[in-house]
Amino acid sequence: MADTQVSGRSPVFAKAIKEGFVAGALALGLFLLIVGFRTDQNIRNELVLTQRWGLLAIFVLIAAVGRFLLTAYITPWFAARSRTKRVAAVREPSSIRKYFPKIGLLLLFLYPFVVIGVLAAYNGSWMGGLQGSLKYVDNFGIQILIYVMLAWGLNIVVGLAGLLDLGYVAFYAVGAYSYALLSAQFGLSFWLLLPMAGIFAALWGIMLGFPVLRLRGDYLAIVTLAFGEIIRLVLINWTVVTKGTFGISGIAKATLFGIPFTAGDGGFAKTFGLPMSGVYYKIFLYYLILLLALLTAWVTIRLRRMPIGRAWEALREDEIACRSLGINTTTTKLTAFATGAMFGGFAGSFFAARQGFVSPESFVFLESAIILAIVVLGGMGSLVGIAVAAAVMIGGTELLRELEFLKRIFGNDFTPELYRMLLFGLAMIVVMVWKPRGFVGNREPSAFLHKRKMVSSEFTKEGHG
Amino acid sequence: MSQEKALLSVENVETYYGNIRALSGVSVHADPGEIVTLIGANGAGKSTLMMTIFGMPRARTGRIVFDGKDITQLPAHEIARLRIAQSPEGRRIFPRMTVQENLQMGAGLDKMEYYDEDVRMVFDLFPRLKERINQRGGTLSGGEQQMLAIGRALMARPRLLLLDEPSLGLAPLIIKHIFEAIKELNKSTGLTVFLVEQNAFGALKLADRGYVMVNGIVTMSGSSKDLLANPEVRAAYLEGGRH
Numbered sequence: 001m002a003d004t005q006v007s008g009r010s011p012v013f014a015k016a017i018k019e020g021f022v023a024g025a026l027a028l029g030l031f032l033l034i035v036g037f038r039t040d041q042n043i044r045n046e047l048v049l050t051q052r053w054g055l056l057a058i059f060v061l062i063a064a065v066g067r068f069l070l071t072a073y074i075t076p077w078f079a080a081r082s083r084t085k086r087v088a089a090v091r092e093p094s095s096i097r098k099y100f101p102k103i104g105l106l107l108l109f110l111y112p113f114v115v116i117g118v119l120a121a122y123n124g125s126w127m128g129g130l131q132g133s134l135k136y137v138d139n140f141g142i143q144i145l146i147y148v149m150l151a152w153g154l155n156i157v158v159g160l161a162g163l164l165d166l167g168y169v170a171f172y173a174v175g176a177y178s179y180a181l182l183s184a185q186f187g188l189s190f191w192l193l194l195p196m197a198g199i200f201a202a203l204w205g206i207m208l209g210f211p212v213l214r215l216r217g218d219y220l221a222i223v224t225l226a227f228g229e230i231i232r233l234v235l236i237n238w239t240v241v242t243k244g245t246f247g248i249s250g251i252a253k254a255t256l257f258g259i260p261f262t263a264g265d266g267g268f269a270k271t272f273g274l275p276m277s278g279v280y281y282k283i284f285l286y287y288l289i290l291l292l293a294l295l296t297a298w299v300t301i302r303l304r305r306m307p308i309g310r311a312w313e314a315l316r317e318d319e320i321a322c323r324s325l326g327i328n329t330t331t332t333k334l335t336a337f338a339t340g341a342m343f344g345g346f347a348g349s350f351f352a353a354r355q356g357f358v359s360p361e362s363f364v365f366l367e368s369a370i371i372l373a374i375v376v377l378g379g380m381g382s383l384v385g386i387a388v389a390a391a392v393m394i395g396g397t398e399l400l401r402e403l404e405f406l407k408r409i410f411g412n413d414f415t416p417e418l419y420r421m422l423l424f425g426l427a428m429i430v431v432m433v434w435k436p437r438g439f440v441g442n443r444e445p446s447a448f449l450h451k452r453k454m455v456s457s458e459f460t461k462e463g464h465g
Numbered sequence: 466m467s468q469e470k471a472l473l474s475v476e477n478v479e480t481y482y483g484n485i486r487a488l489s490g491v492s493v494h495a496d497p498g499e500i501v502t503l504i505g506a507n508g509a510g511k512s513t514l515m516m517t518i519f520g521m522p523r524a525r526t527g528r529i530v531f532d533g534k535d536i537t538q539l540p541a542h543e544i545a546r547l548r549i550a551q552s553p554e555g556r557r558i559f560p561r562m563t564v565q566e567n568l569q570m571g572a573g574l575d576k577m578e579y580y581d582e583d584v585r586m587v588f589d590l591f592p593r594l595k596e597r598i599n600q601r602g603g604t605l606s607g608g609e610q611q612m613l614a615i616g617r618a619l620m621a622r623p624r625l626l627l628l629d630e631p632s633l634g635l636a637p638l639i640i641k642h643i644f645e646a647i648k649e650l651n652k653s654t655g656l657t658v659f660l661v662e663q664n665a666f667g668a669l670k671l672a673d674r675g676y677v678m679v680n681g682i683v684t685m686s687g688s689s690k691d692l693l694a695n696p697e698v699r700a701a702y703l704e705g706g707r708h
Contacts, residue, residue, distance in 0.1 A: 055537065316572055321557040324519055326545030326573055355550055445563045445599070 016072035020249035024064030050441050057091065058409065063279070082187065085405060102385055108290055112283045135146045137279065139398050141286045146347055147162075150295040150391040151374040152383060153343030156300060158372065159380035162316025164221040166368055167208075167228025171201040173343040173363035175348020180248040180358045181241065194349050202338040204231075209337035213330055228368055232241060236361040240297025247359025254353045256284055285354050296343045297383050303339070304446045310456035312336050313443075373424060377431050379438025388439055396423050411450045472497045473518070473625055478527035480510075480673075485654070486511040488681045490527070495625065497668045500658040503667040504702060507680035512554045515629045518557050518659075519544055519551060523669050524682055531625070546573075550623035553660075554630055556614040560603030564594055567602050571620030578621060587616040588682075590646050608639035615643070619650070623660040625657045627684070633666045640664065644671050665702035669693050679700075 032046035051452040079299045107114075115136045120129025154168045175197040182188050212223045235242045242248070261268045261281035268284075269276050314322045314332045323329055329347065338459060352358050374393055378386030397420040406416050435441055474494035480487050487510050495501045505511050521539045529537045536544050545551075550571070559567050568587065572580050579682050589594040590659050592613040598603060602613060611631055617627055628647070632640040644667055650656050662668035669675050669689040677685040677698060685698065 311567070313562065315560040317561055318557050320521065321553060321559065322551055323521065324540035324551040325570055325617070326542045328542045353679055362634075369610065443561045445566055 013072055015110065018066045019071050020064045020068030023067035024060050027060045027063035028056075031056055036181070047131060064350050071386060078404060086291030098277045104384075104387070105294075111141060112286055118319040127275060127277070130275075134279050134282055137282045137286050137457045139401075140395060141399060142282065142289055144394045145286070145289040145293050146351060146354075147371065147374060147394045148387050149296050149347045149350075150287065150301060150344060151346065151378065151390050152296040153340050154371050154373050155340075155381065156231070156303075156343070156382070157336050157340035158375050159317065159382075160300075160304070161333065163336060164217060164224070165235055165337075166221045166225040166365075166372065167341070167342070168224075168344055168362045168369040168371055169365070170228040171204060172230035172348040172351065172367070173231050173360075174201045175340075175345030175350075175405045176202050176352040176358045176362070177235065177248075177351040178345065180251045183252045183255060184250075187252075190252070190349070190353050191257075194346060197349035198342040198345040202342040202347065203230070205339075205341025205344075206334050207336040208341075209334040213333055225365070225368075228363075228365060232360050232363050233365070242360075245360060247357055247361070249357045250358045251282065251352050251358065253356065254285070254288065256404075257450035276370065276436075285350075289347075289354075292346055296346075299339075299343075300383060300390055301387075307409055308332070310446065313446075341423050373428065377428060377438055379435075379440040379442075381443055382438065382440035385438055393427060394421075396427075396457030470496060472532055474530050475514070475518065476513075476528045476530070478517060478529060479523050479525040480513055480522055482513075486681060488517065488524075491678075491681070491683055492527075493656055493676050493683060493686075495659050498651070498655040499656055499674065500647070500660060501670035502660040502662055502666055502675045502676055505663040505676060506649065506664055506702075509665065509678045511663075512629055512683040513681075515551070515554070515627055515659075515661050518549070518627065519630060521558040522664065544671045545621070548621060549627065550618035550621040550625070550628040552611075552614040552618045552629060553621050554633070556610045558602040558610050558613050558617065559619055560601065560606075562602055564602060564605070564613060567617050568594075570618050571617035573621055580620075583620050583622065587619055590619075590650060591616055608635050610642070611635060611639075611643060614648075615646070623656065625659065628658060628660045630661060630663060631669060633663060640667060647671060664695055665698070666693075 038050045038052055040050055042048050064170075105337060112133065115133040116129045118129075119132040119136075120126050123129055123132060145305070150168070150172060154165065157163050157165045166247075179190070179193045179202045182193050183190070186462075188196075208224065208227050212220055215223060218270050224287050236244055238244075242438075255261070256268060259268050259271055260266065261284065263269070263276055266275075274280070300309075304313070311322070311327050314325070314327065315329060315332050315336075319329060322332070339406040351362070368395070374389045375386055377393070378389035397417065400416040400420055400423065403416045431438065471494040472597075474492075476492050478491045479489055491514060493501070493503065493514070493586055501515065503511050509585075513522075516522065518529055518536075520536070522541055527536060527537070528584065531547055531549060532545075534547070547697065558572060562570070566621070568584060569577075569580070571581065581582075593609055594612055596617055597609060601708055602610065605613060611633075615628065615631065616642070618628075631643050635643070647658060647660070651658055658671060658672075660668055669692055672689050674681050675686065675692045677687050677692065687695075
C-alpha cells in the first residue's frame with residue numbers, strides 16, 4: 001500500500017517541479033517588461049525608467065510555486081475526490097444547502113447588530129461599536145445589497161426572459177436622476193419618489209423594448225449597449241437640466257416615515273433618546289435596501305409561478321414554439337423589459353438618496369458589465385446564486401481596499417483596489433471552468449397555478465352535482 | 466370539392482422568403498374529422514406551408530380560412546387561440562422545463578380548467594410521458610420528445626392539429642407507435658389532423674387523403690389509396706425503401 005503510494009507520488013512530484021520551473025520561466029518572460037520596468041514622469045516632464053526587480057521576483061515566484069502546488073497537490077486531490085464522489089453517487093442535498101436561503105436571510109437581518117455588538121466588545125464601548133460599524137454596514141452591507149438588487153432586477157430580463165441587456169445601468173440612472181431632479185425641483189419626499197422612479201424607469205424600459213422587439217442575442221445586446229450610452233451622454237450634455245458632469249448634489253435624504261435623520265430636535269436620535277451618531281441613517285438605509293432587494297426577489301418568485309413568468313422562461317428557450325402556443329411574444333418581451341427596468345429604477349432612487357450626489361460618472365458601461373457578470377456567475381435565473389456572486393464580487397472588491405498588508409509585500413505605491421478587474425476576471429474563469437452554468441446552474445421547476453386549478457376543479461364539480 | 470364545409474382551407478397561397486418564392490399558388494383543405502397528409506421531398510415547401518398557416522411567415526397572396534374566418538393576416542398567437550395547435554418541425558419542446566411544465570405551456574397558461582382532464586388524456590395516449598413527468602424536456606429521448614411535442618399541442622384542446630414531420634429521426638418502431646396514437650386520437654375524438662411528412666408510405670397509410678408537393682407546387686392530390694397506387698408516386702416516394 002505504502003509502496004504504491006510512494007511510487008505513484010514521485011513521478012507526479014518530478015512533473016510538478018518541472019512544470020513549476022516552466023511556469024516561472026514563462027512568467028519571467030511575460031512580466032519582465034510589464035512589471036520589471038516602469039516609466040514615471042518626473043517633475044520636468046521627463047520619462048524616468050525605474051526597475052522593480054523585487055516585484056518581478058514575487059510575480060515569478062507566485063507563478064512557479066502556484067503551478068507546482070497545482071500539479072503536485074491540488075489536481076491529484078480533485079481527482080481523488082471525484083473518484084470517491086462517483087462511488088457515493090446520489091447524495092441527498094445537504095441540510096446546509098437546503099436551509100441556506102433562510103439562514104442567509106436571518107443573518108442579513110441581524111448583520112448590523114452583530115457588527116455593532118462585535119465592535120462594541122472589541123472597543124470596550126457602545127459608541128465605539130456604533131462608529132466602527134459605519135464602514136461595515138455602509139461599504140459592505142449597503143454596497144453589496146445594491147448590487148444584489150440590481151442583479152436580481154437584471155435577472156428578470158436576462159435570466160428569465162433570455163434577453164441579453166448590456167445597458168441595464170441606464171434604468172439605474174433614470175431612477176437616480178428622477179429622484180434627484182424631482183426632489184430638488186418640487187421637494188417631494190423619498191417615499192413618493194421611490195415608486196415614481198420605478199415607474200419612470202419602467203416606461204423607459206418599454207421605450208427601449210419597442211424598437212428592439214425583433215432582435216435577439218448579439219443584435220439585442222449591441223442595441224441595449226447603445227441605449228445605455230445614449231442615456232449617459234444625454235445626462236452629460238443636457239446641462240440645463242442635469243448640470244452635466246458636475247452632477248447634482250445636496251439631494252434630500254430619505255426619512256423614516258417623516259422622521260429625518262438630523263441632529264436637530266425633531267431628528268431620529270432625539271426622538272428615540274439615542275446618543276447622536278451618523279450610523280443610524282446607514283443602518284436605516286441598510287434595512288431599506290435589504291427590503292427593496294427582498295421585494296425584487298419576492299416579485300420574481302411570485303412571477304415565476306404566474307403565466308407571465310412562465311412565458312418569459314418559455315421565450316428564453318424557444319420563441320417560435322412560444323408563438324405557436326398562443327403566447328404574445330411582443331407583450332411578453334415588453335413586460336420583461338419594463339419589470340426589470342422598474343427594479344433598476346428603485347435601486348437608482350435609493351442610490352441617489354444614499355449618496356446625496358449623482359453624476360453621469362456612476363452610470364458607465366462598466367457598471368452594466370459588472371451587474372451582468374454577477375448574473376452570469378451566479379447562474380442565470382437563480383436568486384441565491386446571484387446573491388452569493390454579488391457578495392463575493394462586490395465584497396471582494398471592497399475587501400481589496402482593506403488589504404493594507406499587501407503594501408508591505410508589493411511596495412508602498414501598490415493600490416490593491418485597482419486590481420478588482422483582475423479579481424472579476426479570475427472569478428469568471430474559475431466559475432466558468434468548474435461550473436459553466438454559474439454557481440447554481442440548474443433551473444428549479446416552478447410549481448404552477450396550484451390554487452387556481454383547485455378552485456376551478458371545485459367549480460366544475462359543483463356544476464356537475 | 467367540399468371547400469365550403471372545410472375546417473381549414475388554404476387558397477392560392479404564395480409565400481416568399483425575401484425575393485425567393487417558396488410556395489406558388491398552393492391550395493389545400495382539410496375537412497372536419499379527417500387526417501390529411503402533405504408529402505414531398507426535402508425542400509419542397511411542406512414546412513413553409515405549415516408555418517404560413519401560422520402566419521410565420523405571412524402569405525403574400527391568397528387566403529387562409531379556418532372555420533369560416535380569414536386568418537391570413539392574424540398574428541401567430543391569435544391563430545393559436547382559435548385552437549389550431551402545432552407540433553413544429555424539430556419538435557421545439559422547452560428543454561430546461563420539465564415534462565409537466567411543457568404540458569402546462571401547451572394548455573395556454575391562463576385557462577387551466579381542463580388541465581387535469583387533458584393531462585390524463587395525453588398520458589393515456591403516451592404512457593411514457595407519465596413516467597417522465599418531472600424530467601427535463603432536454604433529457605428525453607428523441608421519440609419521447611416527439612411525444613411531448615404532440616402532447617403539448619393536444620393540451621390546447623385543438624380543433625385542428627398540425628404535425629410537422631413527427632417521424633423525423635426516429636426509429637421505425639417509435640414512428641409506428643406515434644402514428645398509431647394519432648390514428649387513435651382521430652378515431653376517438655374526431656380531431657382533424659394535417660400531417661406533413663417525408664415518410665410517404667407511413668403517412669399515406671395513416672391518412673384519408675393526401676397531397677404531393679414538389680418545389681412549392683401541389684402536383685397531385687387524392688385519396689390515400691389512389692396515391693399509394695399511383696405509379697408516379699410509387700416511383701418518386703415509395704420504391705427504393707419503405708421508411
